[in-house]
Amino acid sequence: MENKRKLLRITTVPISLKVLIKGQMRFMQQQGFDVLAVSADGKERTDVIHNEGVSHVVVPMSRIISPFQDLASLFALWKLMRKYRPDIVHTHTPKAGLLGMMAAFLCRVPLRLHTVAGLPLMETQGFKRKLLLFTEWLTYRCAHKVYPNSYGLKKFIDENISVSALKLEVIGRGSSNGIDVNFFCRNETLESKAAIIREQYGIDSSWTTFSFVGRIVNDKGIEELLIAFDRVSKQTKAKLILVGHFEPELDPITQKSQEILKDNKDIIHVGFQSDVRPYVVASDIFVFPSYREGFPNVVMQACCLEVACIVSDINGCNEIIAHNETGFIVPVKKHEPLFDAMKQLSDNPDVRKQFGKKARAFVKENFDQSYVWSKLLEAYNQQQ
Secondary structure (H helix, E strand, O other): OOOOOOEEEOOHHHHHHHHOOOOHHHHHHOOEEEEEEEEEOOOOHHHHHHHHEEEEEEEEOOOOOOOOHHHHHHHHHHHHHHHHOOOEEEEOOHHHHHHHHHHHHHHHOEEEEEEEEOHHHHHHOOOHHHHHHHHHHHHHHOEEEEOOHHHHHHHHHHHHHHOOOOOOOOOOOOOOOOOOOOOOOOOHHHHHHHHHHHHOOOOOOOOOEEEOOEEEHHHHHHHHHHHHHHHHHOOOOOOEEOOOOOOOOOOOOOOOHHHHHHOOOOOEEEEOOOOHHOOOOOOOOEOOOOOOOOHHHHHHHHHHHOOEEEEEOOOHHOOOOOOOOEEEEOOOHHHHHHHHHHHHHHHHHHHHHHHHHHHHHHHHHOOOOOHHHHHHHHHHOOOO
16 A cells, blocks of 8 residues: 655644645645645634645744744654654745745755745834745755745735745645635625624624724734725714734734724724624625735635725735725735725715626636635646
């Protein structure tokens, strides 16, 4: 009997295994790989084991810069790889990429792959930016292949980080995991759940409802969103549903944002939700004014749910949305054009409906999950 090839998937925290590459490890198991998942500990760990049908090993890792913790994590990963002897190590997220690729390099793992799904350094300056540029360079140096999950991100890496062009490749047409177009599809059950949400929060059918899904942090454009919505809500009947959690220790929102959140009673914060679909369907317009992304899953999800989108003009977002065809693209970090776009779509329900239908068709054609997974499988099978 032929031995299964061993695949090690590493992310910094378990929620990334659960959400960002959902279903991918189970698929690779079905293709004959022996898959082991690795991340720091967290409540999502048991979900990963159950949902993906794989084993999971805890290696403490921190998302912040922490040299002593990082050295301990690197040593733990090195020991794990010496014992497990993987044929492939595939990392995802910056810290897991740095430590995982270094450990895999030291262990001479035959195939070392890293997915880039966003770069924090894009919003940093000075010494911290130089440090993050170095850690990215080192990560790529240790990898055989580096997979930016969008063509805009690939362009940024080409222009800012010294890496062989032969190493850089976008899987398929972009995205780390594609999207399950059948799961993210409007149906009667979702419509019923959305109606309950609107009733629960007193949202009348005549009101325009905006939604946002993601971490409630400055880098996601929260200040611009809140300022723009605050103006919209003073001119028309509108609600804003925020789905996500705060990260005050990593990227706190501004004082201005806190004040609007406190004072504007038309903003509804529902926290983190394991299933965002009913909240998106409960809205008329999805707004995502992020400063930086790789290839945002939430925008694809909103498109598949046929909710009109307004996104910032950054890589990933501008590869999913075509301006004035499948949604609106607005300049990054500017609340005035964001307000204009929100007001325009609020006043034009027919345009919203048209955008939603066209956006779903585009995403379904280009980013279906089965297509992305098949392309990744091809990459795994090209083992050096």
